[in-house]
Amino acid sequence: MYNFEFEKPSTIADAVAALGAEDAQALGGGQTLIPTLKQRLAAPSALVSLSGIPEMQGVCVGDDGSVSIGGATPHAVVAQEAAGSYPALAALAGQIGDPAVRNRGTIGGSVANNDPAACYPAGVLGSGATIVTNARQIAADAFFDGMFSTALDEGEIITSIRFPVPQAASYQKFLQPASRFALVGVYLARFADGVRVAVTGASEDGVFRWSEAEQALNTEFRPDALMGLNINPANMIGDLHGSKAYRAHLVSVMTKRAVLACM
Numbered sequence: 679m680y681n682f683e684f685e686k687p688s689t690i691a692d693a694v695a696a697l698g699a700e701d702a703q704a705l706g707g708g709q710t711l712i713p714t715l716k717q718r719l720a721a722p723s724a725l726v727s728l729s730g731i732p733e734m735q736g737v738c739v740g741d742d743g744s745v746s747i748g749g750a751t752p753h754a755v756v757a758q759e760a761a762g763s764y765p766a767l768a769a770l771a772g773q774i775g776d777p778a779v780r781n782r783g784t785i786g787g788s789v790a791n792n793d794p795a796a797c798y799p800a801g802v803l804g805s806g807a808t809i810v811t812n813a814r815q816i817a818a819d820a821f822f823d824g825m826f827s828t829a830l831d832e833g834e835i836i837t838s839i840r841f842p843v844p845q846a847a848s849y850q851k852f853l854q855p856a857s858r859f860a861l862v863g864v865y866l867a868r869f870a871d872g873v874r875v876a877v878t879g880a881s882e883d884g885v886f887r888w889s890e891a892e893q894a895l896n897t898e899f900r901p902d903a904l905m906g907l908n909i910n911p912a913n914m915i916g917d918l919h920g921s922k923a924y925r926a927h928l929v930s931v932m933t934k935r936a937v938l939a940c941m
Contacts, residue, residue, distance in 0.1 A: 683724035688731060690837055694812050696726040697833040704728060704835055706750060706787025709779055728786070734837055739763050743843055746810075749786025749836035756785060766847035770801045770865065773851055775858050786836035792884055794825045794915065795859035799885035801841075801849060804865030804876030808840045825884045844869045848939035850932040852879075854919055861920055862928040864888075866936035872896050875933060880925045882913050891933055900941070901934040 687693040697704055703722035705711055706729070714720045728734060734750035737759035745764045747756060757772035757780065774780055774788075774797050788798040789809065802809070802818050809816045811834050821829050830836070844867040851863040860879035867874045873895040875888045894903040909929045914922035 682722060684727070685724060686727040686730045690731060690733060690812050690835070693726055693728060693731060693835060694833065696724070697835070699724055702726055702833075704790075706790070707752065707779075707783035709775070709783040709787070710791050710793065711787075728784075728835065734786070737763070740840070745841045745843060746838050747785055747841070748838050749789075750784050751786075752781055753783050753785065753788075754780040764841060764843050764847075766844075766849055766865075766867070767801050767805070767841060770797050770849040770851075773797065773849070773853075779858075785839060789821075789839065790828060790830060790836055792822055792826055792828050793859070794881065794884040795854070795857075795861070795863075795879040796885075797849070797851065797860055797863055797878065800860075800863050800865035800876040800878035802839060802876075803885050803887060804849075804867045804874050805841045805844065805847070806867070806869075806874055807842070809836055810838045810840060811835060812837055819887075822885050825882065827884075842869070844874075846940035848936040850935045850939065852928050852932055854879075862925055862932055864929065864932040864936050866895075866933065866940060868895075868899065868940050873899065875936075877929055877933075880909070880914050880929050882915055888929065888933065895937065899937065901937045904930060904934055904937070 685696045701723040705725045705727045728750045734748040753771045753774045757768050760768040807818045847867040849865045852861045854861040862880045863878045865876045875891045878885045909926040911922040911926040914925040916922040
């Protein structure tokens with residue numbers, strides 16, 4: 679490690695002001711950032727912790743039935759507090775990492791980092807959620823911009839994420855046991871106006887919607903509707919844990935499991 683300034687503001691306005699300093703970096707749960715600092719892959723002059731901001735904590739249900747989760751809310755809190763209002767999302771949160779990760783990592787940090795194998799981006803995109811920042815509101819379809827890249831501007835922070843609650847939803851995760859990331863994860867949400875299918879862990883471009891599966895399931899919601907549909911393996915991740923073709927196959931398998939779970 680190296681010397682840097684550490685700030686822990688108590689309001690969003692103070693956090694935004696602190697992030698205006700040169701080379702300042704927001705710190706959520708630190709599950710990605712701290713290892714990055716230890717490896718000297720980043721060297722911000724100041725870390726601005728978001729964990730002390732009360733208005734960025736917790737889960738609440740709006741008058742319209744949507745579920746709003748503060749950006750600094752740990753995964754373990756989401757797993758517990760969203761269980762009654764959005765069970766599928768709570769179940770996703772409960773599968774992230776191990777107890778240490780779930781009690782330190784935050785939903786805002788995970789979504790802002792947009793790791794290509796992270797679980798939350800699939801839940802956000804699959805739900806058609808809205809990412810609320812200190813400056814604006816961003817639809818999930820316009821937020822994720824490729825591996826480790828999002829629509830967030832410099833110094834912009836996720837204050838909360840608002841989830842519409844579907845009629846049924848399921849997250850099916852094929853676990854990579856060493857990292858506990860998703861080798862492939864599929865989040866399927868069925869709304870009155872259609873089905874959304876979001877895939878994480880599989881693509882070199884990060885989380886994506888499988889539009890062909892959505893179209894097929896909107897016509898007939900059953901696993902057999904996916905027969906004959908195949909993901910092109912060309913842009914899939916290929917590594918020692920699984921080839922491109924293997925991940926492409928897993929996308930179909932996990933999507934069918936998600937359909938069955940929602941029936």
